Structure formats: C-alpha cells, structure tokens
Amino acid sequence: MxxxxxxxxxxxxxxxxxxxxxxxxxxxxxxxxxxxxxxxxxxxxxxxxxxxxxxxxxxxxxxxxxxxxxxxxxxxxxxxxxxxxxxxxxxxxxxxxxxxxxxxxxxxxxxxxxxxxxxxxxxxxxxxxxxxxxxAGQALTRAGARPGDELWVSGQPGFAALGLWALRDGLRLAPVGRTRCLAALHRPQPRVALGQALRGVASAALDVSDGLIGDLRHLLQASGCGAQIDLSALPLAALTDYGAAHEVALRALLSGGDDYELLFTATAAHHADIAALAERLDLPLHCIGRLNDRPGEILLRAADGSLQPPQTTGYDHFA
CATH class of the missing domain: 3.30.1330.10 (PurM-like, N-terminal domain)
Structure with a gap:
C-alpha cells in the first residue's frame, strides 16, 4: 500500500x-x-x-x-x-x-x-x-450596500437545487434539463471575471452557496439594510422550462443553494454599466430588487404589488 x-x-x-x-x-x-x-x-x-x-x-x-x-x-x-x-x-x-x-x-x-x-x-x-x-483597498465586501441600491444576481440560480432534488428525491425533469442541472450541481462555474469587473461598480457582493434568501440576509446584516425582491424579475423561466412546477422552481431559486452565482448591489447610476457588462461577459445579470432602510427586512413583491416575507430560508449546517 x-x-x-x-x-x-x-x-x-x-x-x-x-x-x-x-x-x-x-x-x-x-x-x-x-x-x-x-x-x-x-x-x-x-x-x-x-x-x-x-x-x-x-x-x-x-x-x-x-x-x-x-x-x-x-x-x-x-x-x-x-x-x-x-x-x-x-x-x-x-x-x-x-x-x-x-x-x-x-x-x-x-x-x-x-x-x-x-x-x-x-x-x-x-x-x-x-x-x-x-x-489594495478595492476588495468587494458584504458591508458596502446602501438604501436605494439595486440588487442583482448573476447567471441562473436554482439549477443546482433541481439537480440535487432529481438525484435525491426523484424530481422529474426534461432530459436536457436534468443534464444541465446535474452539471450545475457537480461542476459549478465560479464568476471570477465578473467579480473582478465589479470592482468599483458593486457596492457589496457575496456568492450564493446557501440559498439566495439566506445569503442575502448576510449581506443585509453586514450593510444594515433591508430589501424588496420583485418576483416578476426573478429568472424562473429556465427552471420551469425544464419541467419544474412554478412553486418548486421558486423554492429552488430562492433557497436551494449550491449555485455559486454572485449576488451584488450597485447604485442605480451603474445600471447601464452592469447591463453592458452582462453583454461583454456573455453572462445574464438580473436586477431583482432594491435595498431600503429597514435593516434585515426582506419582502417579496408580487405582480399585483402585494408584499409578503419569504416562506423559505437558506441552508444552515446546524439547523
């Protein structure tokens, strides 16, 4: 041996x-x-x-x-x-x-x-x-966000969770969707080029490992802000196109985790810069909400304007 x-x-x-x-x-x-x-x-x-x-x-x-x-x-x-x-x-x-x-x-x-x-x-x-x-002095942290900043997420959160649920729970997905979701679970693609391009643009950032809502809470705690997420702005179509029911897709995107996408904030003045960055990197970047001055509060805005707190949380190793 x-x-x-x-x-x-x-x-x-x-x-x-x-x-x-x-x-x-x-x-x-x-x-x-x-x-x-x-x-x-x-x-x-x-x-x-x-x-x-x-x-x-x-x-x-x-x-x-x-x-x-x-x-x-x-x-x-x-x-x-x-x-x-x-x-x-x-x-x-x-x-x-x-x-x-x-x-x-x-x-x-x-x-x-x-x-x-x-x-x-x-x-x-x-x-x-x-x-x-x-x-020196240019690192992105979780603590720089301010009320009024826009909230962005990269790529396609939710794929990895669907892949996990397909393996563990037998969730049925279209064949091409199953392949794509398992690839996201097993071979995540760190957004290194995006992170470097966001220096001087993003006010705060972190990667989504434990679920978008759970990780957003960390950013809000560090920055002393709250957030509203616009449900209509979430990139759900790819998940439902692969065969996930709407509620399953929403749960995967908001709390599934294992995405390793970047969740970041920036002033509205940088909106066009970020849209141009998405095109340059050939990477979807979704503006999904806005921060406010109510520390720690997260509300989901439905299409009819109603607000509700999220029903799901992020992954916790000791929960």
Whole structure:
C-alpha cells in the first residue's frame, strides 16, 4: 500500500506558475505582487453532508476547488494559490487519480497553483484553502450596500437545487434539463471575471452557496439594510422550462443553494454599466430588487404589488 508521501508525490506534486516553493517542504513560500492585498478563504466538503459518497471523483475534485474560488470571485479577487487537506477512508489510487484530474482541471481553468496540503486516514473529507489577490483597498465586501441600491444576481440560480432534488428525491425533469442541472450541481462555474469587473461598480457582493434568501440576509446584516425582491424579475423561466412546477422552481431559486452565482448591489447610476457588462461577459445579470432602510427586512413583491416575507430560508449546517 502506498504511503501518505507516495500519494502526495504521485497525485499532487505538479509544476506551479507563481509559487516560490510549493508542496514537499514544511511550508509553501508565496508572495503577493506589489500593491495587492491577499484574500483567503477555506471551505470543507464532507461526504454525506455536502456530496453523496458515490459522487464521481473528477466532479468532486473540480467542485472542491471551485466552491472556494467562488468566494474569491465574490471579493473581486484573482485566485492564485490553493492548499488541499484530504481525509481518505482508504488509499484508493484510481479514485485519487480521478480526483486529482478534476481538481487540476479547475486549477488550470482559474490560474491556481496547488501550493501544499495534507492527507490522513479518516471519513472522506475535503478541505481547501484558497488565496487570491486584489488591488489594495478595492476588495468587494458584504458591508458596502446602501438604501436605494439595486440588487442583482448573476447567471441562473436554482439549477443546482433541481439537480440535487432529481438525484435525491426523484424530481422529474426534461432530459436536457436534468443534464444541465446535474452539471450545475457537480461542476459549478465560479464568476471570477465578473467579480473582478465589479470592482468599483458593486457596492457589496457575496456568492450564493446557501440559498439566495439566506445569503442575502448576510449581506443585509453586514450593510444594515433591508430589501424588496420583485418576483416578476426573478429568472424562473429556465427552471420551469425544464419541467419544474412554478412553486418548486421558486423554492429552488430562492433557497436551494449550491449555485455559486454572485449576488451584488450597485447604485442605480451603474445600471447601464452592469447591463453592458452582462453583454461583454456573455453572462445574464438580473436586477431583482432594491435595498431600503429597514435593516434585515426582506419582502417579496408580487405582480399585483402585494408584499409578503419569504416562506423559505437558506441552508444552515446546524439547523
């Protein structure tokens, strides 16, 4: 049976682009470029909680890095380095080969060096730390939104939730929809280019991992604002076109999570800039509401103008 160090050498030591000293020593040596701040994020994926134990190893490798890169995207940062800690039930060489293939595919797509990490025996658990750079003083945070700002979301939230419900609960989707939703669940696409383009445009931002409503609450708490969401502005058509009933689609979009889209705010003066940005990036950007001065309040505005609080919340690991 290969040793821990054999596994690391075989699967996780590859040439790096911007790391002075990567894996194989007691610590990595990295340095930010002049004028840059470091943005650092850590996420853990646990079998049975964040993914099915029989999830394809390539998909898991991609997702383990992608969900962390998404955090950097939400800060407007450029991903640079990653550190990987793996707990493995057994030293399964074929599984590790596939996992590494998916992980390094994501790393190549977003310019990330694997700079170090650790392995141990235990229940399957993947923990990734990513480090990125952003020009000093220009990072996007959750705390900059103000009453009157418009509320935007990127891409198509809800696909990943439909994919999960199709696998776990037997939700019936059109074949093309099922394929698209499973891809969103297993291979999320961090909005790195969007995050960097929003520097100086967005007043606040975060990525949608635990559901749009749940994550919006974090932004509102940090910024001391409330929000109204216009139900007619939500991008529901793609979800219902794939066979989801309206109420199922609405629940997936508002509280399903695992989307890794960006939820952000900006002044109305930037509306045309954001519309142009959507065209330039070939990425739908939806203006779905507006912030107000009632801290923490979220109301949904129906087509008839009536207001109601959301009936769903975001994912909570300990709820």
């Amino acid at each position: 290969p040793s821990e160090f054999d596994l690391i050498r075989r699967h996780f030591l590859r040439p790096t682009q911007h790391t002075a000293l990567a894996g194989g020593d007691d610590a990595a040596l990295i340095a930010p470029r002049p004028g840059m701040q470091l943005a650092v994020s850590t996420d853990m994926l646990v079998a049975g909680t964040h993914f099915f134990a029989d999830t394809d190893a390539r998909d898991l490798g991609w997702k383990a890095l992608a969900v962390n890169v998404s955090d950097l995207a939400a800060m407007g940062a450029e991903p640079r380095w990653a550190f990987l800690a793996l707990a493995l039930p057994t030293a399964d060489d074929a599984w590790l080969t596939a996992f590494a293939e998916g992980f390094y595919a994501c790393a190549a797509a977003f310019g990330v060096d694997l700079a170090g990490g650790d392995t141990t025996r235990g229940p399957l658990d993947v923990c990734v730390t990513v480090i990125g750079e952003t020009p």
